[in-house]
Amino acid sequence: MSFWEFVSDRWSRLLSESLLHVSAVVQCTILAAIVGVTVGIAVYRSPFGSAVATALTSAILTIPSFALLGLLIPVLGLGAPPTVAALVLYGLLPIVRNTIVGLAGVDGAVTDAARGIGMNRLGVLTRIELRLAWPAILAGMRVATQMLMGIAAIAAYARGPGLGVEIFAGLTRAGSANATNQAIAGTVGIVVLALILDGIFVLIGRYTTSRGLRGQ
């Protein structure tokens, strides 16, 4: 059976795994963004806090994903919980770091003017600082999404959802019929989905960033 025959034969199954894969990654990126931006807001004013938050999230990223999932299984069991926990943890670093950089990079004159004309703290944060840091935060989410697409495949090890199932199944059956096709289908699927999501991020960026912040 050729690769294309394999794909058309398994199309509905691959499609549902793709959807599960994307949905897991997108949901985890959103969760990571909520946590990451909150952490970023909490620490960006203090250089010490920023350093600690960046170091901690970097430390998480250095743990091999396979090992992290293995360590989470005894605590959270199999299936979705360890997958979600791992993906959110990995997604934090780019988002936290970009939030801190984005917020810290807001021109002091702009926030001073905002305070000076009578905006309260919350107004300055939501109407000025977060809007100006938004392109950086979005870039962090974009990096996180790309990274999580790959890491989500490993989640199949913890019986997580997604295209990783195909890859693992193919690899464990190496040598038998269609084993290679299965692994390749999973891998190619992830690459294609990653490219599509990246495109979507470009569009989101275009429609949610003020024209005043974009280049000429």
Add this chain to the structure above:
Amino acid sequence: MASEIQLTEVTKRYGRRPPAVDNFSITIPAGQIVVFVGPSGCGKTTTMRMINRLIEPTSGLITIGGEDTSKLDPDQLRRKIGYAIQQAGLFPHMTVAQNVGVVPGLLGWDRGKVADRVEEMLDLVGLDPAEFRDRFPRQLSGGQQQRVGVARALAADPPVLLMDEPFGAVDPITRGNLQDELMRLQAELHKTIVFVTHDFDEAVKLGDRIAVLGDQSRILQYDTPEAVLANPADDTVAGFVGAGASLKQLTLRRVRDVQLSQAAVTVSTSDEPADIRRSLQEAGASFALMLDTRRRPVAWVHVREPRMRRPIRDMVSRESTLQDALEAILTDGGNAVVTGARGEYVGLVDIDTVMASVRELRENA
């Protein structure tokens, strides 16, 4: 409508270090521009920022229109005080109209009223609303950004305006224009304006009164520009006023304010050299002013070489400042020729007249 601002024994201390502002008291009269001028780091900006409580004073009392500012909500207080800073501090993600409309929006005006006000404000600062309303700050020149900054500060019609080196970051020509514009606005609006700068010339030009500040915001002198120029309170102020104090003073006086002298001999371009020499010898003068047939000054002629005409390179009008007149005196040597509206000869300003004016300014101040 303007309000008097009063600072009484205001002190700002950061930790154990010597106070940044020490026991500062001043009264800023309603409807006037008071300029805080001093070297960088003297605490002038800190002092200004305590008025709208961007910095909280450690001790002392600040009142605006008789109201104790420490009793008010700081955000509410700031919405009633215009605030313009260096580089404008415009919000880059908002259009010009949104920037100008921020404070009225915060005050809860309805959309229609805000939009009308934005148009009015842009007009006021000399920007065509149709052209500029929907632009973003990055699409404006430095001078235009400053104008928008001033429009934003004035949008909610605050009785008080704080300006922190608002024209510090633009080129000298634009800066001059913006200063003229501010004076025109002030003649119309009569706000109480506190203006911070380190540029003494700017202070002289804009201030109804100047407060020259030293370290820890100590007031070295608080007086009219004329008085500060004529009688610097001490050596520090004198040093700050600079070597050109008398010259700067001359910008406060105009040619029409002084008594013009007349040339001893005026001759016409059609006169013969021999006749010119004779009239000069009879009058006992060495120079004659040569006028053309329409009585416009052309040249000076010396008694020994009546054929040689020394052209006049620099002339002044009645509206010129005495500084311009002095410039002309130095350029042509001797006298500045004053001309009328149609370029006709009116009289002369000599160096003694200029000197007398300087003395008089000094005595009056």
